[in-house]
Each structure stands twice: as C-alpha cells, then as structure tokens.
Amino acid sequence: MDDVTDPIWRSGPVRAALASGDLGAVVRAVREAHHMTLAELGERCGYSSSTVSRLETGRQPLRDVKVLRSLADALDIPARLLGLVDTGARTVPIPSPTARVKAILRPDEETDPMRRRTLLAGLGGLAGTAFLGAQATADPLVALEKVLLSPPDAAVPAAEFTGEVARVRALFQHGRYAEVTAALPRLLSAATGARVHAPTSRHAADVAELYTLSTELLVKVGHDHLAWTTADRALQAAYDSGDILTAATARRAWGMVLRRAGRAQVANRLVLDTAAELQHHAGHAPEHLAVYGSLLSTAAYTAAVSGDRDTAHTLIGEAADAARQVGDTNHRGITFGPTGVGLYRVSIARALGDPGAAINIATRINPAAIPTTERRGQYWTDVARAYHQWGKPEHCYRALLAAERATPDEVRHRSHIQHITHTLLRHPGSTGLPGLREFADRVGLAA
Structure with missing residues (x-):
C-alpha cells in the first residue's frame, strides 16, 4: 500500500511523529493506530518484541534498509515515508535529530484514527442533555478545552470546593465518566482562579487532586493534548500544597502522559525517582505504602508497554510486596492492594x-x-x-x-x-x- 490519503496519515499523532523526523516514533504511532502489540509486529517481521521496542525508542538505530522495508510492509506504511525512495543500495536519508519534537503526541493503546469517535463526544450524542445536564454539547471536551485556555472565573468557597472534588472523584470511581465531564468545566475554572488568588496549602492540594483526576479521565479517553495541560497544572498545584503524597500522585499522572507521548524512559525515571523519594521520606504508613505501590505498578506497566519484560516483572513484584502490607485500599483516589496488583499483572501480560x-x-x-x-x-x-x-x-x-x-x-x-x-x-x-x-x-x- 502506498496511499497517504488514508485517514491514518491525517491523524494528529501520526503527523506529529512524521514531523519529528524520528522514524521509530512513526513506526510506533502507526503500530498503535493499528492496535498491534510489539509482539505481533515482531512476529510479522521476524524480530523479537524487545528488538521492535528498541527500534521504536531509538535505543537501536533504525537505518538498515531491510529492516525499514520489513516494517513498512508489516504496517502498510508508504515506503517513501520511511525514506525508502529508491530500490538501490544507498544510505536511507534520516532526518536530522535536531528537528525532533520534544513531546510526540501519539495514539495510545486504545486509539483507532480510522474510526475515531471519542467516549465523551459519543456519550453526548447518545444520551443527550438529560444525561450530561443542561451544558451538554456535541463534544463535552470542547467545554474542557475552553476552560483550560480561558481566564478563570470567581473561585468557589474552599469548603464547597473540597466537597465537589470528592464528589467528582467518587463519580469517576463509579465509572460515570460523562457526569464527571459535565462537572469538570466549572470546577476547573474555579481551580484556576484559586491558584491565581494565592490558595492555602489545603486548597492547593484539592486543586492538584482535581487536575490529577482530569488527567486520568483524559488519558482514559485518549485526549493527550489536554492531558498534557492538566498534568502540568496538577504538578504545580501539588508543589504549592507542600504535601509529598499529593506531589507523588500528580507525578504518577505525569508519568502516564509521558508514556503515551512516547517518552517511556523519561516517564519511568520520573515515577521511580518519586517512589524512591517517597520510600525515603514517608515511612511505612498504609497511605504512603499505597501510593508507593501504585507508583511501582505504573512503572511496571510502562516497562511492559516498552517490551521490557524483566523490568516489568521486577517492579510489579516489588509492588506486590507493598500490597501485602496494606491490603486492598483506596487512598488518594488510587485503588491499591493485592487485588489492584493482580489487575496490573493482567494488563502487563497483555501488553507483553x-x-x-x-x-x-x-x-x-x-x-x-x-x-x-x-x-x-x-x-x-x-x-x-x-x-x-x-x-x-x-x-x-x-x-x-x-x-x-x-x-x-x-x-x-x-x-x-x-x-x-x-x-x-x-x-x-x-x-x-x-x-x-x-x-x-x-x-x-x-x-
């Protein structure tokens, strides 16, 4: 196939990968757009999943013409998009690394650009105003984007804000994502206003929790460009709060966004450094152990997505040790414990x-x-x-x-x-x- 009119080539993440000059990023973006695992691509090309991972992440140079052609054939990538213009034996022109985009927004494991219909847009169209409330639109994400990029409204009183954040977190944990989406615009606007008007440390922690929750929702539905914004604001508010656990959960959310942006190594460095800091300073209280274990679990899954089997199994084993000490808990909006580790083990095995x-x-x-x-x-x-x-x-x-x-x-x-x-x-x-x-x-x- 050599058809660049296919919708996949018009998708933002694939275009960003092409513009980056990083052929590994192109391969990874197209692979994931086709919902293909590392192992499946490796089987088509005759490589191991770890080799494919190294090629995608740049740990192994992607210059060999034979390798490039096998990847192009397996993924239906037009040959010229990988620099394969000629059939002669000459060096494939690799774009300069200086052109690389720092944050490559790529499709996550759940994205299909050929039939992209987001969860939140679909919920709005399916259930209508009665489901989403009076503010329902064709795409509720439009309201979130607007509030994230607009000047803040007047702040909600601190006590009311704390209660609203807890209510929205509970809605999320009950799987009622459309109701969460309907509630977020007003609260996010209030959160922005609170940060502008010198919040207290307690209020800053609530703001960080709200932005962290927003990041988790946006990651779930594949809106990485907005998740990048909310993750950054979560981290800034967490630093304002001065609370180590608030900062840890915000960094964990950042790690998810970085992983989905094709920066798995950076993501795991951030998450594991946070876990080490938490282990050193926070002691062994159940809440601390739960957040610590969730960081290890996240890092284990990130390693699995990258095809790093040994690291994934080592980290989830360490998370299991923490889980045995705390049992099943639900601290800071994070469910962790032996059951939660088991859920991660399922995801890790699938990703591998x-x-x-x-x-x-x-x-x-x-x-x-x-x-x-x-x-x-x-x-x-x-x-x-x-x-x-x-x-x-x-x-x-x-x-x-x-x-x-x-x-x-x-x-x-x-x-x-x-x-x-x-x-x-x-x-x-x-x-x-x-x-x-x-x-x-x-x-x-x-x-």
Whole structure:
C-alpha cells in the first residue's frame, strides 16, 4: 500500500511523529493506530518484541534498509515515508535529530484514527442533555478545552470546593465518566482562579487532586493534548500544597502522559525517582505504602508497554510486596492492594503479548472483590482485549458484555472497544454471538 490519503496519515499523532523526523516514533504511532502489540509486529517481521521496542525508542538505530522495508510492509506504511525512495543500495536519508519534537503526541493503546469517535463526544450524542445536564454539547471536551485556555472565573468557597472534588472523584470511581465531564468545566475554572488568588496549602492540594483526576479521565479517553495541560497544572498545584503524597500522585499522572507521548524512559525515571523519594521520606504508613505501590505498578506497566519484560516483572513484584502490607485500599483516589496488583499483572501480560498468561491471572481475581466500579470495568475490558489477542471471539464478547454491565461508560464509544467489536462482526462465527449487532450500536460503531 502506498496511499497517504488514508485517514491514518491525517491523524494528529501520526503527523506529529512524521514531523519529528524520528522514524521509530512513526513506526510506533502507526503500530498503535493499528492496535498491534510489539509482539505481533515482531512476529510479522521476524524480530523479537524487545528488538521492535528498541527500534521504536531509538535505543537501536533504525537505518538498515531491510529492516525499514520489513516494517513498512508489516504496517502498510508508504515506503517513501520511511525514506525508502529508491530500490538501490544507498544510505536511507534520516532526518536530522535536531528537528525532533520534544513531546510526540501519539495514539495510545486504545486509539483507532480510522474510526475515531471519542467516549465523551459519543456519550453526548447518545444520551443527550438529560444525561450530561443542561451544558451538554456535541463534544463535552470542547467545554474542557475552553476552560483550560480561558481566564478563570470567581473561585468557589474552599469548603464547597473540597466537597465537589470528592464528589467528582467518587463519580469517576463509579465509572460515570460523562457526569464527571459535565462537572469538570466549572470546577476547573474555579481551580484556576484559586491558584491565581494565592490558595492555602489545603486548597492547593484539592486543586492538584482535581487536575490529577482530569488527567486520568483524559488519558482514559485518549485526549493527550489536554492531558498534557492538566498534568502540568496538577504538578504545580501539588508543589504549592507542600504535601509529598499529593506531589507523588500528580507525578504518577505525569508519568502516564509521558508514556503515551512516547517518552517511556523519561516517564519511568520520573515515577521511580518519586517512589524512591517517597520510600525515603514517608515511612511505612498504609497511605504512603499505597501510593508507593501504585507508583511501582505504573512503572511496571510502562516497562511492559516498552517490551521490557524483566523490568516489568521486577517492579510489579516489588509492588506486590507493598500490597501485602496494606491490603486492598483506596487512598488518594488510587485503588491499591493485592487485588489492584493482580489487575496490573493482567494488563502487563497483555501488553507483553502474552494473552494466555493474562487470562490465567485474570481467572484468579474475583471481580466482585475489585474495590471500585471503574477498575471492575477496566478488568473486564482487559480480559476482552486479551481474549481478542488470543483469537477467542466468544470469550471476548462475553467479557465485553460483562464490562458493559459493570459500567456502560467503560465501553461506550471507546476506540479499542469499537475495533474489537468490528473484528467480531467480521468473524465467521459472529452469528453465534447473540446481540452482537445491538452491542455494536451501543458502543457507537458506525454501520
């Protein structure tokens, strides 16, 4: 294929990767746009997943013509976009590293630019004003973007603001993302106003929590350009608060954004340095251990996404040690404990291209014991993705229905769910999956 009119080449993240002059970033952005794991690409090209990871991240130079051609063929990348203009044996022109964009916004594991319909836009169109409230629009993210870039409104009284932040966090943990989106614009505007007008340390901590929550939501739905803004503001407010745990949770959110921007090594350095600082200064109180363990879990998943199997398993093992000391907890809006570590193990195995191992781990987790609805929904979508990766459509569909039962917002208008559902519809055995067409309609898959 040599068609640059395909929608994938018009997507912002892929265009940013092309403009960066970093061929590894281009390969990674296109791979993830196709919902392909490192292992799957490696199998197509005859390389290990760790080799593909090194090529994508620049740890191994991507100059060999044979390697470039195999990647182009496997990903349907027009040859000229990787500098493969001639068939003769000459050096491939590599753009100067000085042109590299510092923050390469790329599709996350859930993005499909060919049928991009965001969760939040879809919820607005599906449920209308009654679901999102009087401020509902075609895309509620427009309201968030506007408030993040506009002058602040008058601040909400501190006591009321604290209560509202706690309420929105609870909505998020119950998987009610559309309601969170409807509440965020007013609170974010108030948060900006509070920072401008010299907040107290307590109020600064609430502001940091709100921006951290906003980052988690935006990461979940794939709006990286806004998540970058909220993560930065979360960190600044956390420093204003002077609270080490508030700063740690804000840095963890920053790590997620950096990972999705293709900066996995920077992300893990930030997260692991934060964990070391927390371990040194914070002691072994349950809340401190919970935040510490969540940092290790995040770093483990980041390593898995990069194909670093040994580091991923080492870090999640250390997180498990912390989890055994605290049990299942829900501190600072972070669910952590033995169950939470188990959920991360499922995600890690899937990210490493081991769907059988992911399912084996998942079967040892009791979904009813998962502390929050949001994490329960994530558990079932991870199980569905693992079964899809494993080529088991019936099991995959059952897991998708379980995710929908846990929290409909977890599956509505999510790109990765649409991609899986589209594959199920095309499967020869789709007639044996009752209600699949109706499910496809509910998740916003265009006919």
